[in-house]
Amino acid sequence: MSEPKLNRRDFLKLSAVGVAVISGLKVIKYATASETEAGPHQWVMVIDQGKCTGCGYCTLACRAHNDVPPHISWNEVTLAGQVGEKPVYIARPCMQCAKAPCVDVCPVQASTYRPDGIVMMDYERCIGCRYCEVACPYSARSFNWETFEGPNPAVPEWGEPEVPRRPRGVVEKCCFCYNRIDRGLSLGLIPGVDPEATPACINICPTGARVFGDFNDPESNVSKLLHERASFRLREELATFPRVYYLPSIPEA
Amino acid sequence: MKAARKFPRNTLWLAWIGVLCILIAAGVVAALLVFSKGLVLTNLSDRVPWGLWITIDLSSIAVSAGAFSLCAAVYLLGLKRFQPVARTATFIGLIGYTMALLSLMLDIGRPDRFWHAVVFWNKHSLLWEVTMCVTLYLAVLAIECMPIFARFEWLSRRFPKLTSKMLGLHRFAPILAVIGLGLSMLHQSSLGAIYGVLKARPYWFRPDISVLFIISAVAAGMSLTVFASMISSRLTKKVKVDDDLLDRLAFFIGWILIAYLYFRFWDALAMTYTYEPGRTEGLSLLTQGTLSFNFWIGEILLGLVVPILLLLNKKTRAMPFWRMLALALVVGGMVAYRWDTNLSGLLIVLSYLPGNLAVAYTSYHPSLIENVSGMGILAYGLLAFSLGVRYLRVVNHQEITHHAQEKLVAEPAAAD
Numbered sequence: 001m002s003e004p005k006l007n008r009r010d011f012l013k014l015s016a017v018g019v020a021v022i023s024g025l026k027v028i029k030y031a032t033a034s035e036t037e038a039g040p041h042q043w044v045m046v047i048d049q050g051k052c053t054g055c056g057y058c059t060l061a062c063r064a065h066n067d068v069p070p071h072i073s074w075n076e077v078t079l080a081g082q083v084g085e086k087p088v089y090i091a092r093p094c095m096q097c098a099k100a101p102c103v104d105v106c107p108v109q110a111s112t113y114r115p116d117g118i119v120m121m122d123y124e125r126c127i128g129c130r131y132c133e134v135a136c137p138y139s140a141r142s143f144n145w146e147t148f149e150g151p152n153p154a155v156p157e158w159g160e161p162e163v164p165r166r167p168r169g170v171v172e173k174c175c176f177c178y179n180r181i182d183r184g185l186s187l188g189l190i191p192g193v194d195p196e197a198t199p200a201c202i203n204i205c206p207t208g209a210r211v212f213g214d215f216n217d218p219e220s221n222v223s224k225l226l227h228e229r230a231s232f233r234l235r236e237e238l239a240t241f242p243r244v245y246y247l248p249s250i251p252e253a
Numbered sequence: 254m255k256a257a258r259k260f261p262r263n264t265l266w267l268a269w270i271g272v273l274c275i276l277i278a279a280g281v282v283a284a285l286l287v288f289s290k291g292l293v294l295t296n297l298s299d300r301v302p303w304g305l306w307i308t309i310d311l312s313s314i315a316v317s318a319g320a321f322s323l324c325a326a327v328y329l330l331g332l333k334r335f336q337p338v339a340r341t342a343t344f345i346g347l348i349g350y351t352m353a354l355l356s357l358m359l360d361i362g363r364p365d366r367f368w369h370a371v372v373f374w375n376k377h378s379l380l381w382e383v384t385m386c387v388t389l390y391l392a393v394l395a396i397e398c399m400p401i402f403a404r405f406e407w408l409s410r411r412f413p414k415l416t417s418k419m420l421g422l423h424r425f426a427p428i429l430a431v432i433g434l435g436l437s438m439l440h441q442s443s444l445g446a447i448y449g450v451l452k453a454r455p456y457w458f459r460p461d462i463s464v465l466f467i468i469s470a471v472a473a474g475m476s477l478t479v480f481a482s483m484i485s486s487r488l489t490k491k492v493k494v495d496d497d498l499l500d501r502l503a504f505f506i507g508w509i510l511i512a513y514l515y516f517r518f519w520d521a522l523a524m525t526y527t528y529e530p531g532r533t534e535g536l537s538l539l540t541q542g543t544l545s546f547n548f549w550i551g552e553i554l555l556g557l558v559v560p561i562l563l564l565l566n567k568k569t570r571a572m573p574f575w576r577m578l579a580l581a582l583v584v585g586g587m588v589a590y591r592w593d594t595n596l597s598g599l600l601i602v603l604s605y606l607p608g609n610l611a612v613a614y615t616s617y618h619p620s621l622i623e624n625v626s627g628m629g630i631l632a633y634g635l636l637a638f639s640l641g642v643r644y645l646r647v648v649n650h651q652e653i654t655h656h657a658q659e660k661l662v663a664e665p666a667a668a669d
Binding site: 010013014017078080081090092101103104105106107108109110125126127128129130131133134135136137138139141142143144145146147167168169170171232234235238246 | 290291292293295297298299300302303360361362363366367369370373374375377378379380381384427428431432447450451452453454599602603605606607
């Protein structure tokens with residue numbers, strides 16, 4: 001075998017590989033067209049720290065409605081500090097970030113954006129690599145290290161499960177009770193106004209510290225609150241653009 | 254060597270294989286327990302979701318980097334005389350990548366869905382890119398290793414046509430070297446970038462990790478190849494090595510380590526200038542905290558400084574003991590670097606509370622199950638290489654060097 005011949009053959013093969021790669025890239029473009037167009041509704045949650053007493057009812061109602069095991073909290077309430085004499089709490093659901101690190105890093109597109117802004121989890125697709133857990137700046141994700149068996153201690157006192165229990169080996173998180181929103185909308189109800197169409201944590205809050213609604217509707221409770229009051233979001237410096245807003249606790253004059 | 258003469262050689266060989274088989278059996282039992290009970294058997298947590306298995310995964314891919322770098326040297330740079338060493342490296346590469354796959358199968362929560370990344374593409378995800386590259390490169394390595402498997406005497410006696418076809422695949426070596434180089438440059442660096450792109454973890458969030466990953470992988474991959482060749486030639490007389498080739502490679506590894514030390518130094522220094530929550534704590538975990546012994550002794554002193562001195566000094570490099578020691582230390586330093594990189598980002602938990610710079614520390618020590626299954630994966634790698642040396646003659650410089658020389662002589666003549 002002479003050398004020039006070998007080289008030409010290699011060259012041809014290389015070009016074939018090149019053509020294959022380019023046409024492959026075109027195919028990929030169609031196969032992975034995943035850009036989500038923003039829909040008419042953009043759900044946001046507003047949590048008033050001045051009203052939150054840290055009772056933790058939201059966590060329990062969430063566990064019952066979403067059948068979350070007792071050692072996992074999709075909505076965690078922590079003591080954040082003090083304003084004057086008053087303790088201040090932070091309730092942390094999933095932030096449903098508009099630029100969510102978890103959506104970017106998931107190798108199988110198990111975390112995706114819905115048109116209404118909710119960051120969805122596909123529990124049938126998740127492979128349990130836990131990259132999203134490592135990437136989430138809010139520790140909002142939990143892994144199912146073991147099978148959750150037996151009755152849920154939060155049921156029926158705090159509500160009845162409305163979504164299937166997640167299997168062992170997948171990561172789970174809060175999805176703004178998307179099932180309640182979807183069912184409510186199909187019945188002509190307004191999420192954030194009608195309790196049947198509103199996330200469980202909002203309904204259970206005894207002090208009305210949590211408000212839910214459509215950011216695109218200027219008349220919604222959340223739009224009004226965010227218009228009237230100063231608000232902040234968690235770790236804004238990371239530019240994840242969370243859809244959970246907090247109204248800071250104001251010291252009593 | 255002296256001890257070896259007292260026993261018949263086969264006894265030692267069988268004892269070695271026996272020990273490895275026991276370790277593999279224990280690993281299989283541990284893996285079955287993990288598959289039936291779940292990852293609750295590990296000491297991993299939502300705070301530290303990646304641990305020992307990820308380190309094994311990263312390290313076994315890193316030691317496989319000898320395959321792409323030496324194949325590129327032989328078939329693309331035209332350094333044909335290194336071909337027998339590239340052959341050993343390719344075989345080690347195949348073993349390394351299968352070890353990585355085994356540890357990943359343990360590590361993911363749903364091993365039954367391992368194929369999802371191939372079907373559901375998220376092109377934004379570095380882990381997706383790594384998965385695709387590793388899958389494709391494993392195929393490349395398998396084809397590259399076909400001529401090696403064709404050397405299995407039993408196979409060539411029973412299926413001579415098949416083995417001659419397998420040997421024929423050697424024709425594709427140059428193009429496979431190109432593909433291998435591309436895929437490896439991508440995923441060896443992306444493994445570092447998997448950490449580097451996470452802005453939630455300030456200690457990792459920098460571009461340098463991907464550069465450091467690929468340089469340390471090339472150094473460790475070549476080191477393991479040379480080390481494995483040398484130790485095989487000491488343990489069995491069947492293996493013939495060309496020490497001049499290995500000496501040249503060891504010298505080259507010394508210079509790669511200098512480059513690595515240079516990047517490492519500026520990478521670390523740049524992190525000391527301002528206080529950045531999480532990043533500063535991560536660095537002090539390495540320099541003064543729980544990882545400081547690993548960092549100063551394992552990574553810097555034994556993993557870099559000592560091997561640089563031993564490999565660049567002609568006298569020590571010429572002595573098999575010191576050269577082998579230096580090469581083993583390079584591999585150890587690379588493993589320590591992978592372990593430290595993973596943990597220095599994970600052991601620190603940044604608070605999401607507003608205006609709160611508080612940093613919480615967490616801890617991780619692998620559980621018995623993690624260790625036993627990890628040992629099983631390691632034992633599998635050693636067993637595969639031992640069998641390769643004995644039955645496939647993966648370390649054999651004489652025959653092929655001879656062959657390559659003949660070719661070298663023959664080719665210019667044919668070209669004219």
